[in-house]
Amino acid sequence: MAPDNRTVYVADQNSKDVHFIGLDDRQIAVVKVPNTPRFLAVSPDGARIYVSMFENDFTGNGLAVIDTAKRTVVKNIRTGPRPFEPAVASDGQVWLPIHNGARVEIYDDQTLTEAARISVPPNPHWVTFSPDGSIAYTANHESSQISVINTKDRLVLRNIKVGKSPHSIAVTPDGRTLIVTNYDLDTVEVFDTGSLRRLYRLAVGKEPQAVITSTDGKHAYVVNEGSDNLSVVDLKAGKVVSTVAVGDSPRVIAVSPDGLRLYVTDGNGRTVTVLRTTAK
Template sequence: MLKTLPLVLLLAATPALAQRPPLFAIGVEADVELVHGDVVPRAQVRPDRIVFFEVVDGRPRRLGSVAAPVSFMGPPAAIAISPDRRWAFAPAENGRDSKAPGSLVPTDVLSVLDLAGGSPRVVQTVHLGADATAAALSPDGRLLVVTHADADRASLLRVEAGRAEKIGELAFDKGARPLAPVFLPDEQALAFTLAGSDRIALYDWHGTRVDPHPRQQLAAGIYPTSLAVCGPSGYAVVGNFGAATGDENTVSLIDLHTHPARVIDTASVGVSPEGVDCSTDGRHAVVANQGMSLLDSADPRYAPQGDVVLLAIRDRRLVVTDRATIGGWVEGAIFAGDDLVAAQSLADGRLHLFRRAGDRLVRLEPIVFEHGGPTSFGKAPD
């Protein structure tokens, strides 16, 4: 029955359904391209889009799409989807200058999407007053947090009936650069990667209130960018992007069982890990390495491709088990369920797909986007 339902299945799926198919969103950036190592606006102006997929029989099936601004800046896991799969919240950190379409400027836009009916639609546009980097929604769907990396703060928004209202802000130290906000499971904790200060900060939250002072800070690696919770395992992983100098960089494993939480392992994975994610059972993680694909080809460090790396989480350790080459300008990689891995290449406009077979990645036919490349993503809570 699920195979025949359109996007309305997002509303029809209820707790009575024991197993809902994995649902994810991909933001398709249409504004920019890479020319000799420089990110420049495309000559032809086209709208960005957000495309929604569900996974059926191990393959993603397109449900619908909507024109809405997205951004290649910030952590790839930028889009938030409500637990009931009715709403999505998509920030955009930059876009074309309306007065000079050949230029890119910071933007402060948060789009609220209604996913009911046959196709998603934008029902609210919120201007937050600073670069809108990434969004996270609390497990009860009431509190939305949007980071502003350049402004060293985060907006707090109350969500009711699909409307988002800004109710406050959270301030960070100057230069902290908050990137990824993540609500931790089974406790009232909210985590942020603070790339500028090489820290992960944990805050207490209650309802729609966040304590202004962090209860704990962890140090995992250089320029932590993306953070993902590993299902019910009690672990989380963080990608440490590094300084984009061609040096080997890392992913770290965080034990959330302990109080306080702590980093218990770090694995070398490649150059500039841009996005990380975990399987729903918490036994594997995946990371997408940007490599040095954004450099001019004349640079001796240039490499035209990035890669996606599979890691097993075993005995409180991260173990690299496989890797596969993908296109350049890699953004993120996600698990859609336990066995489907999707990795984004903005340079070749493809969503590279793999089936996890044990500890190996089996390459599948990619999804090709004609106008633009995949950049940000979001997953519906399991």
């Protein structure tokens, strides 16, 4: 989602296209990338998107850097094998989990070259940051752990055991609560970030892929690929308060900057489901 609330960006895993969906006129523009796009992240100023890429045979591993104004690829960076969901840190650098490399690669946003590597347990899918940018968290799928990383010195502070196959991870805007999806258990786990103690575990839909929090931090939205729906979790009450049908095989989710809309990509449906939130 663009920070100006006007454009949704979608990585199309059925092609080599990244779609720019204009929310004002609902027109769609396409930017071609060298290999199959998998996931993407938007820079804080909205000037760039960073797109992870790889083919089904694990070739074509890379990170495409797209200028959003010109709608052109600035650079195609070769990366480690099977790069997953990128994230942009508060200093602008791009953190990229390398699934088959048991590491996170960090890319400088000025030189567009690799600046550092951090080893984590196998196999990282997702990266997210604390609101102040001091801590990074990774969801490490095959090892059923999350890593807690000091972003300043890039040291892993702790690895925490979670449920089977954590796929994605989110932090509330106040930085106090961490939510993890357990893909093979059909659950989410909620942790206190201060103590890193698990607060509770909840059943959601089948094969929860992605999670994001509401802009006010009251709810978590969980995309369930196996049941084609979205679970709304009341984080204070610790329960699922709503289940909403979406398209076929939902994969990832974005929330608009004003908190009023959710955008869910439907992998097999080749659509984006738009939902209205209860935010005021």
